Amino acid sequence: MGHYPELSLRDARMKSMLTRADILDPKTDVYKPPEIIGMPDLPEKNEAIPLFRDVAKVWFDRKVLGLSNGKHIQQNWNTLKTYVFPQLGALPIDQIKQRHLIAVFDPIWRIKHTTAKRTLGRVEEVFELAKLLEHIEINPASFKRQIAFGRVTIQTRHQPSLDxxxxxxxxxxxxxxxxxxxxxxxxxxxxxxxxxxxxxxxxxxxxxxxxxxxxxxxxxxxxxxxxxxxxxxxxxxxxxxxxxxxxxxxxxxxxxxxxxxxxxxxxxxxxxxxxxxxxxxxxxxxxxxxxxxxxxxxxxxxxxxxxxxxxxxxxxxxxxxxxxxxxxxxxxxxxxxxxxxxxxxxxxxxxx
Structure with missing residues (x-):
């Protein structure tokens, strides 16, 4: 990496790390421009607007990489499949408005509140991905739940335990x-x-x-x-x-x-x-x-x-x-x- 004391131990460690990451040329000390990593599994901006379920699939494939619990993995996809895809899955993602989401979640917001709340959070993440990819400009799932559905009083129930x-x-x-x-x-x-x-x-x-x-x-x-x-x-x-x-x-x-x-x-x-x-x-x-x-x-x-x-x-x-x-x-x-x-x-x- 170099000679001490011109190159400190701390700088040598950093130089070694950057070299291994293929960011620094160790011979010339010139930084290499980072590669632009594309997203080939998503349509480009000038192509047809993807359907909601297509963006949701890409979102899920990325999200699952950070999950280890099999039950949670299934819940992330199955709740979208059960409660969202039947009404919104086949729609182009830029045509889905807030009123559509409210109509989908209003029937279950009170009777299945926890499931509805978590599922809407996942839908919000799907739209956020679409926004970052410039398929939409505003995330329609970002709204105040209490105003849309009214206040829900939840009574916490603890898991049964043995005395x-x-x-x-x-x-x-x-x-x-x-x-x-x-x-x-x-x-x-x-x-x-x-x-x-x-x-x-x-x-x-x-x-x-x-x-x-x-x-x-x-x-x-x-x-x-x-x-x-x-x-x-x-x-x-x-x-x-x-x-x-x-x-x-x-x-x-x-x-x-x-x-x-x-x-x-x-x-x-x-x-x-x-x-x-x-x-x-x-x-x-x-x-x-x-x-x-x-x-x-x-x-x-x-x-x-x-x-x-x-x-x-x-x-x-x-x-x-x-x-x-x-x-x-x-x-x-x-x-x-x-x-x-x-x-x-x-x-x-x-x-x-």
Whole structure:
């Protein structure tokens, strides 16, 4: 890159980065003009105005690149297909006016408010793409919803959760429940950790530092797209030892090679938990854990929120650089001892 001290280490790093990106000629230090990346899958300005559904398809193909949850991917497209395409899909996008959108969404705005609100937001993004491509000048979906449809009063309903006092009963039920052994072990992991279903289903053996008793969930499996570490308590260590007998030759801890993603199905844990307590979800299980933490009156807000990998205030994130792993270690062990009565899960090795 050059010689020190004429070229500082910082400038050398920058020069190396620009060279790799093919922006800088390292021999002449001349910047190369950036390539203009076209959008060949969209019609040019002088061609026929595209239909709404055609622009929506391009919007969806780009949006899906940033989504990882299969359910959310389907919702993004299916809501347009169900509620918008029948009336507007075949219209040139520059002919769609605000009155058309209001007529489409008014019948469902109150009876399916959340779905209607999210779908209209997606429609607004489609029109914004068309605006950037100069097919339209004004986004017809940018209007005040309350004026168009009137005020809607929403009553927040939380997901059903299990009372913290019943967590030990659930543990005993899991131990005796008639279910596949890998699913039993997964249910125990979810109860002991308060982690989301995807984080547990998708865990790989390389995510586990069993000698250090640390589990790191990779960012692509996290809701907030941020890696999350948790300490492995004694009971959890036994469970992973059990799983090594069941799936130790696979990359995934809860491997199911015949399934689409190669792991246990997404709804498997929820359906089993609901056999113990109707309508409960993994979010409700996390609420049980969070309630227990708060009732101990000895854990800080930062520790409780970090334990559940909740998004913090941006200002807090700017200064909070520690994930409190060491402080959380006794916390997670205390919760596990409360749930299990201090006992260890049965070792599969002993049953061979």
């Amino acid at each position: 913290r006092s019943r967590a030990p009963d659930l543990w005993q039920w899991i131990l005796k429940h008639d279910v596949a052994e890998d699913v039993r072990q997964m249910l125990m992991v979810m109860l002991l950790t308060g982690k989301r279903t995807k984080e547990v289903r998708m865990v790989q053996w390389i995510d586990l530092e069993l000698d250090q008793l640390i589990w790191t969930s990779q960012r692509e499996h996290m809701k907030m797209r941020r890696a999350h570490r948790i300490p492995i308590c004694k009971q959890l260590d036994v469970i992973f030892d059990n799983m090594s007998l069941l799936t130790g030759t696979s990359d995934a801890v809860f491997a199911r090679p015949k399934n689409k993603l190669g792991v246990i199905d997404e709804n498997c844990a929820r359906l089993e938990f609901q056999k113990f307590y109707p309508n409960i979800t993994e979010h409700g299980m996390r609420a049980t854990f969070r309630t227990w933490l708060r009732k101990q009156n000895c854990y800080s807000q930062d520790l409780m929120e970090t334990a559940l990998s909740h998004e913090k205030d941006p200002m807090v994130n700017a200064y909070m650089r520690d994930d409190l792993l060491d402080e959380r270690r006794p916390t997670m062990q205390n919760w596990a001892d409360y749930v299990t009565g201090g006992a260890m899960p049965p070792r599969l090795q002993d049953q061979l």
